[in-house]
Amino acid sequence: MTTAENLTEPASVGSPETVTVHSPAATNPPKEKTFWSRLASSFAMFRNPKSLTGLVILCVFVAVALLGDVLAPYGALEKDFTALRQAPSWTHLLGTTHMGEDILSQIIYGTRGVLIVGFLAGIIGTAIAVVMGVVAGYTKGWRSESLSAVTNVFLVIPGLPLIIIVASQFENPPLILIAAVLAATGWAWGARVLRAQTMSLRNRDFIQAARANGEPLHRIILVEMLPNLMAIIASSFVGTVTAAVLGLTTLAFIGVIPITNLNWGTILFWAQQNGAFPDFWWWYVPAGLCIAILGVALSLINFGIDEYVNPRLRSAGERARAMKKKGLDVNATMTVVRTVETPSRRQAGNTK
Amino acid sequence: MPDPLLTVHDFSIVYDVDPPVKAVKNVTLELQRGEILGLAGESGCGKTTLAYGLQRLLRAPAVIASGSVTFHDASGVDIDVNALNVEEMRRFRWDKISMVFQGAMNALNPVTTIGAQLDDVFRVHRPDLSRRERRAACEELLELVAVGRERIRSFPHELSGGMRQRVMIAMALALRPQLMVMVMDEPTTALDVLVQREILSQISMLRHEFGFSVIFITHDLPLLLEISDRIAVMRGGEIIELAPAREIWEHPQHEYTKTLLASFPRLTGERGVLVR
Amino acid sequence: MKIPVRFIASRSAFYLFTAWAAITINFFLPRMMAGDPVTAYMQRNAGQISPEAERSLRILFGLDQNTSVWEQYTGYWQLLFSGDLGRSFSNGLAPVGDIISSALPWTLGLVGIATIVSFVLGTATGALIGWRRGSKADVIVPISTFFSTVPYFWLGLIAIAVFSSTLGWFPASHAYDKGSSPVFTADFIGQVIAHGALPAITIVIASLGGWILGMRNMMLTVLDEDYITVAQAKGLPNRRVLWHYAARNAMLPQLSSFALSIGFIVGGTIVMEMVFSYPGIGKLLLDATNAKDYPLMQGVFLIITLAVLCANVLADVAYAILDPRTRQTEA
Numbered sequence: 001m002t003t004a005e006n007l008t009e010p011a012s013v014g015s016p017e018t019v020t021v022h023s024p025a026a027t028n029p030p031k032e033k034t035f036w037s038r039l040a041s042s043f044a045m046f047r048n049p050k051s052l053t054g055l056v057i058l059c060v061f062v063a064v065a066l067l068g069d070v071l072a073p074y075g076a077l078e079k080d081f082t083a084l085r086q087a088p089s090w091t092h093l094l095g096t097t098h099m100g101e102d103i104l105s106q107i108i109y110g111t112r113g114v115l116i117v118g119f120l121a122g123i124i125g126t127a128i129a130v131v132m133g134v135v136a137g138y139t140k141g142w143r144s145e146s147l148s149a150v151t152n153v154f155l156v157i158p159g160l161p162l163i164i165i166v167a168s169q170f171e172n173p174p175l176i177l178i179a180a181v182l183a184a185t186g187w188a189w190g191a192r193v194l195r196a197q198t199m200s201l202r203n204r205d206f207i208q209a210a211r212a213n214g215e216p217l218h219r220i221i222l223v224e225m226l227p228n229l230m231a232i233i234a235s236s237f238v239g240t241v242t243a244a245v246l247g248l249t250t251l252a253f254i255g256v257i258p259i260t261n262l263n264w265g266t267i268l269f270w271a272q273q274n275g276a277f278p279d280f281w282w283w284y285v286p287a288g289l290c291i292a293i294l295g296v297a298l299s300l301i302n303f304g305i306d307e308y309v310n311p312r313l314r315s316a317g318e319r320a321r322a323m324k325k326k327g328l329d330v331n332a333t334m335t336v337v338r339t340v341e342t343p344s345r346r347q348a349g350n351t352k
Numbered sequence: 353m354p355d356p357l358l359t360v361h362d363f364s365i366v367y368d369v370d371p372p373v374k375a376v377k378n379v380t381l382e383l384q385r386g387e388i389l390g391l392a393g394e395s396g397c398g399k400t401t402l403a404y405g406l407q408r409l410l411r412a413p414a415v416i417a418s419g420s421v422t423f424h425d426a427s428g429v430d431i432d433v434n435a436l437n438v439e440e441m442r443r444f445r446w447d448k449i450s451m452v453f454q455g456a457m458n459a460l461n462p463v464t465t466i467g468a469q470l471d472d473v474f475r476v477h478r479p480d481l482s483r484r485e486r487r488a489a490c491e492e493l494l495e496l497v498a499v500g501r502e503r504i505r506s507f508p509h510e511l512s513g514g515m516r517q518r519v520m521i522a523m524a525l526a527l528r529p530q531l532m533v534m535v536m537d538e539p540t541t542a543l544d545v546l547v548q549r550e551i552l553s554q555i556s557m558l559r560h561e562f563g564f565s566v567i568f569i570t571h572d573l574p575l576l577l578e579i580s581d582r583i584a585v586m587r588g589g590e591i592i593e594l595a596p597a598r599e600i601w602e603h604p605q606h607e608y609t610k611t612l613l614a615s616f617p618r619l620t621g622e623r624g625v626l627v628r
Numbered sequence: 629m630k631i632p633v634r635f636i637a638s639r640s641a642f643y644l645f646t647a648w649a650a651i652t653i654n655f656f657l658p659r660m661m662a663g664d665p666v667t668a669y670m671q672r673n674a675g676q677i678s679p680e681a682e683r684s685l686r687i688l689f690g691l692d693q694n695t696s697v698w699e700q701y702t703g704y705w706q707l708l709f710s711g712d713l714g715r716s717f718s719n720g721l722a723p724v725g726d727i728i729s730s731a732l733p734w735t736l737g738l739v740g741i742a743t744i745v746s747f748v749l750g751t752a753t754g755a756l757i758g759w760r761r762g763s764k765a766d767v768i769v770p771i772s773t774f775f776s777t778v779p780y781f782w783l784g785l786i787a788i789a790v791f792s793s794t795l796g797w798f799p800a801s802h803a804y805d806k807g808s809s810p811v812f813t814a815d816f817i818g819q820v821i822a823h824g825a826l827p828a829i830t831i832v833i834a835s836l837g838g839w840i841l842g843m844r845n846m847m848l849t850v851l852d853e854d855y856i857t858v859a860q861a862k863g864l865p866n867r868r869v870l871w872h873y874a875a876r877n878a879m880l881p882q883l884s885s886f887a888l889s890i891g892f893i894v895g896g897t898i899v900m901e902m903v904f905s906y907p908g909i910g911k912l913l914l915d916a917t918n919a920k921d922y923p924l925m926q927g928v929f930l931i932i933t934l935a936v937l938c939a940n941v942l943a944d945v946a947y948a949i950l951d952p953r954t955r956q957t958e959a
Binding site for chain 1: 413416
């Protein structure tokens with residue numbers, strides 16, 4: 001494969017220079033660097049509707065995880081043998097299992113298991129990705145090539161089967177181990193993108209200048225490069241968390257993770273084992289939806305970051321809608337004529 | 353006696369954003385058959401927008417806000433470009449007016465052969481040609497611009513920058529258009545300048561052979577002085593001076609034209625055309 | 629046509645390296661953790677294991693304490709080259725190779741077809757959505773995003789609950805009706821299609837979103853390229869500009885990400901097979917996991933990895949055909 005990370009390419013000059021009207025939001029923040037302005041600018045990537053929506057949903061889940069003990073009406077495994085397999089009611093908002101356990105409470109406590117493992121895996125995976133990606137991108141020659149080869153090996157080797165095998169070797173794998181295994185199979189994509197971005201940064205003026213000034217390598221990487229890689233690091237973190245959440249719930253569903261670690265996948269495992277399908281929808285639909293909603297939230301955050309990094313993506317939809325309001329079609333291959341003296345010709349460019 | 357090919361009257365282009373940007377303001381000019389018209393000005397002055405706008409190649413939010421463009425076809429029919437519908441416009445393009453774009457690396461589709469990209473033009477505009485006739489025509493074009501017929505199967509990346517530029521010229525010549533618009537804006541390297549010169553000598557040769565008119569767009573005013581019949585100087589979307597090249601050279605009327613002339617270093621190292 | 633020696637050489641080196649890495653991981657996995665259950669199994673079944681089978685199990689799991697790791701490693705390679713993947717505990721000590729080869733065609737058929745359909749469909753849809761930017765078709769983007777964040781297995785469970793248990797449109801499990809055996813008759817093929825349709829559709833729906841989104845984003849980038857403007861100035865019809873100029877270029881990065889995601893997709897479909905009780909490699913792996921059948925687990929992982937590598941090679945060949953720049957002979 002040729003390296004096709006178009007992420008890093010500068011916007012090529014389109015037709016006439018004036019046609020590109022969108023603001024170059026991806027250009028790096030100005031040179032005066034106070035700590036605060038830096039901190040503020042590093043949050044700029046989240047300042048768009050998509051990322052904000054995603055963050056809000058994520059915060060709700062985090063709050064549920066933190067306040068689980070307060071929010072959950074029952075204990076996660078508290079059994080009520082008088083209310084088995086009950087449909088949702090006021091006493092059990094999401095119904096009960098075959099053992100009379102309250103499903104809403106299980107989902108609330110399960111959020112904790114999902115988020116802890118997800119974030120742990122995200123942190124470990126991102127750390128590996130940053131080290132591998134930045135070093136591979138900054139160095140040249142065989143070092144860069146071999147790191148990149150290792151990254152590609154991890155991309156190509158199917159992760160889930162490996163995780164299943166590793167997890168099944170343990171009777172009772174601790175959370176940190178599960179997170180580490182999920183991270184070990186999930187860091188490679190981020191490293192690949194980071195490598196490409198670092199390679200393009202390395203040749204920018206300000207890095208060249210820092211190198212010419214004889215700044216030490218760790219300073220160049222930490223102070224000059226990392227702030228410019230924040231968006232991609234964030235996106236790789238979110239990506240790893242997404243993959244880890246999917247991986248964790250899948251593992252729990254298969255039954256290779258002990259049931260003592262309660263998460264949404266465990267609920268689905270119990271539902272599947274105890275014949276919840278298809279009749280007891282309240283048992284399996286909410287847990288799956290939670291996974292999907294968390295996944296959508298994380299994707300939304302990443303879409304926002306993508307659009308921040310590559311403004312063309314954002315402008316496409318927004319501009320098209322703005323144009324439409326003015327009666328213009330961005331896809332028209334012919335310039336619209338809107339001369340005052342010939343109003344009859346107006347619609348010419350819009351037909352398609 | 354005047355024999356106009358293209359009449360542009362009170363032509364304006366607006367970018368309908370907030371607030372609207374007037375990129376080209378009330379341009380009026382007349383291009384004669386067989387003439388080379390130079391369009392000069394700094395980058396951002398609207399000269400490229402004007403060239404694209406004449407063929408209605410600009411996408412939204414660009415809007416033609418006033419004026420008319422009339423193409424006086426060799427057949428004697430006058431074509432009101434602004435009144436064409438999409439299908440008519442599609443057929444008009446390249447057949448009557450073709451373009452040579454700058455930066456030929458990006459102007460050619462990198463994943464298909466140059467033969468296929470030449471062939472596209474015939475396939476679409478001359479549907480009655482057989483496959484063999486099209487192939488012969490493509491080979492003839494490549495010979496004409498001295499790229500060589502054996503290059504018909506080459507991909508763009510296999511050609512040098514100069515060769516790619518000549519392929520673009522071959523493509524522009526394909527349908528024997530009556531007008532060729534050349535956008536040679538902003539050469540970035542010394543090599544580009546050399547390539548540009550080479551291209552120009554080829555164009556003026558071909559012009560004698562085929563008799564098309566040329567609108568030549570560059571910010572390199574001295575270059576225009578050498579090859580153009582007339583020169584239009586643009587600033588801020590307006591044509592501020594339009595005169596025969598010799599006039600511009602010897603008696604520039606507008607202050608801006610004078611500064612423009614003075615600002616170009618020559619390859620010989622002296623500063624400014626005026627002290628050449 | 630020129631033969632891209634450099635391209636082939638560098639790609640082959642990469643695949644050989646990856647295959648070596650996968651096999652080596654496979655070698656070390658049981659040595660790092662298992663061991664005990666295997667010894668226990670062998671002691672329990674001491675009389676039934678043939679000396680030959682015992683020897684290969686010992687090499688696979690490193691039970692020979694008196695040989696060095698290096699000797700074990702070379703012995704392991706010898707076993708692999710002779711096609712011996714050990715014996716399966718849970719299948720009456722049948723050779724792992726035989727068990728895998730009876731399950732592999734089902735997975736290749738189901739996952740292979742579903743993945744290719746999804747890729748082609750998603751890429752074409754993404755190209756159209758990217759081309760008609762801002763049109764009503766944009767709603768496909770959030771919908772397909774939702775479906776691509778849903779876990780495969782859950783979508784499968786819902787699909788079964790709705791379309792087979794409730795509506796009865798499709799059979800819920802297995803690759804063919806109970807009681808019939810694989811033969812080449814129209815009836816049997818019909819059964820295979822009926823049983824494969826629901827899992828295949830589910831895989832397509834779950835993986836479509838990524839392709840649509842990736843292709844759309846690439847189209848938005850490509851549409852700003854000069855050669856698109858040139859194509860339009862040439863007076864080419866929209867359809868030709870879209871497919872021959874824009875999509876033709878936008879699909880190249882799409883193809884590389886296809887190659888890189890095959891491993892991920894295969895991982896997801898493994899669980900699908902369990903949900904649909906589909907007799908393929910994935911179900912084999914999960915059954916082996918539940919039965920603590922280590923030789924089978926190892927063998928399945930090896931085969932999955934090699935299959936993914938083969939798919940990668942094919943994707944690379946397609947890339948080389950589609951992108952003339954990889955065929956460049958000079959450096």
